Amino acid sequence: MVSSKAKHKRAHLGNQRWDGVEVLEYKAEGSAPFRAVTRQVLFEDPELAAQWRYFEVAPGGHTTLERHQHVHAVMVIRGRGRCLVGEEIHDLQPHDLISIPPLTWHQFRATEDEPLGFLCLVNAERDRPQLPNEQDLLELRRHPHIAAFIRTGEL
Numbered sequence: 122m123v124s125s126k127a128k129h130k131r132a133h134l135g136n137q138r139w140d141g142v143e144v145l146e147y148k149a150e151g152s153a154p155f156r157a158v159t160r161q162v163l164f165e166d167p168e169l170a171a172q173w174r175y176f177e178v179a180p181g182g183h184t185t186l187e188r189h190q191h192v193h194a195v196m197v198i199r200g201r202g203r204c205l206v207g208e209e210i211h212d213l214q215p216h217d218l219i220s221i222p223p224l225t226w227h228q229f230r231a232t233e234d235e236p237l238g239f240l241c242l243v244n245a246e247r248d249r250p251q252l253p254n255e256q257d258l259l260e261l262r263r264h265p266h267i268a269a270f271i272r273t274g275e276l
Contacts, residue, residue, distance in 0.1 A: 131163065137177055137199060137238050139163060147176065148185065153252055154273050157182030157231075165245055172245045177238045178202065178231040183272045186228040186261075187250040191243055193221040195229075199238030202231045203270070210270050213237065226253065226261060228271060 132140040139161065147158035157179035164173040177199070178184060186205070195204075197217045204211050205228045206221055213219070213229075221227050231237035253261065253273070262268040 137175065139175075153185040153187070153250070155183060155185045156272070158184055163240075167245070170245050172243055174241045174243070175238065176229075176241060177236050178229055179236050180231055181233045182237075183230040184228055185250065185252070186226060186271050186273055187252055188224050188226050189248050189250055190223050191247040192223055193219075193227070194242040195219040195221065196240045197237065198240055200231060200235040202229060202237035204229045205267065205270055208264060208267065210266060213239075224251075226257075230270070230272070 131142065134140055138144070142161045142163060145160045145162070147155055147160050159177050161175045162172060163175055165171075175198075176184070195218070197213045197215050197219075199215065201215075202213045204213055204219060205226065206219060207225045207227075211217075211219065229237060229239070258273065261271060
């Protein structure tokens with residue numbers, strides 16, 4: 122029997138791990154370009170229709186360059202890095218909040234010397250990520266600052 126207290130609290134165990142939460146692959150290996158990212162689902166409840174996840178990007182790693190029809194709310198809780206949102210690149214540090222509008226290209230990168238950990242709030246039911254096609258990449262790379270930032274070929 123699970124105690125009432127255990128149902129309402131998920132203890133942090135240190136080192137960005139939580140009691141009863143499995144560390145998962147970010148995505149299936151080879152499904153999209155990314156490097157050194159893990160995912161944990163911290164909270165999901167059908168009555169709230171949202172999912173709260175923790176992603177950790179290892180030093181020098183990056184998430185997939187992608188977009189979705191759904192909105193993301195992201196809060197950095199560990200390390201430093203940078204992110205692309207649309208045509209803007211933002212420096213990130215703990216407690217920064219990033220809002221990603223629908224159908225907006227985005228990608229997160231950790232610095233070379235520390236991991237980047239962030240909480241991500243999304244709808245529980247959401248669309249699959251869209252990866253850029255060749256035309257999308259040409260358009261993104263028209264902007265020198267974006268061309269220098271994005272990572273698309275490391276699987």
